[in-house]
Amino acid sequence: MTVWDRPEPPTRPVPLDRERIVAAAIALADEGGLEAVSLRKVAARLDAGPMRLYGYISTKEELFDLMVDEVHAEILPEEQLGDWREVLRILAQRTRQAALRHEWLADLLGGRPTLGPNGLAVTEAKLAALDGLADLDTVMRAVETVSAYFTGAIRREIANLRAERATGLSKRDWQRASGPHVRRMLATGRFPALAKAVHDGTEVDAEASFATGLDWVLDAVAAKLARPPA
Template structure:
């Protein structure tokens, strides 16, 4: 969590620190404007393109002015990630926990596809921004009190399992997309380039399960594969 030590020695999260008083031109600032500018930079060129100096330049402001709104790049990344969590619509309150978790999972995937850098910030310590906490609250609320989820451990484990699948699947999909752009080879062209090599290996008989999958297994598009895997996770939770 992004925090700053105050003069009394206490840590105050960036979410709870007041912004400096607004001031007029030439370039009025706010945390929202700073975050929006940082997101534009990251959307265009990834997280490596984001720095306090570059964000300040995009806003036609001096870098030192930004320090009134946040202290470090880590705080900026926290704010950016929370803004993306804010794009995820809450699920319908219909009491169907599976539908709710599907809605949240697909919402997170779609947000990450709009902002690929967001996937780099998923995992690790739980985010504590208000929008991220709202996402977590919606996940837990969908499970809390549902049939079969009679204690906190069951709710927590189910939420963790779904979250682990979603983050892993999203990060893998985006990594594949980045590789395609970096190499200029989409999946079809990559398979064509590597097909002869793989055929020679499979012909040795050392990889029978892999040969069966390559030869006759389904090869769905990314969205279908994500949805199918999510359904399998939810089915496993249901069975348990």
């Protein structure tokens, strides 16, 4: 028995913490989507048995919550922002950018209340930006309306992106309804307005379209802030 034959000393278990677990889960999700995140795989990436994770999280859902909160740390900008409109716009756009980096975020966005420290910090930033500009009800409605918009818009954008990717169609072809199923549907003549839209539609830039819709919603909010409800 030479040194080389001697078995390695039993590797002391690497100390774990939520941060490392969440980081591993996010890495997995970035690579293979949410469905690629299994407790076994997360644990394996940390050289641990699956059951070890239960010392730090109590369920897989909880892990998802932690992942979402972690991404909210990326969303919150470091530097101070300007007026309420800039705050809401930047936060919306940073959320979108985060979802483009972590597509799985689109699957989770809006799926449950974000009560982690970073999620709360983002909410705090929004509320603080509007503080005093109107009565609390109006402020809440403003924040929630803008959030609802960008949640929905981001989800749709990612959904379309995946559909294009899956069918291998370019965005232009997709909008032209080259998919056989959609083409057949349009050919029935039951959807004239849609058919016209598909036929005449020009290529749309997802980012610009997101920004435009966001501006509209912000315009609406601005109008209500100026004239709070009776």
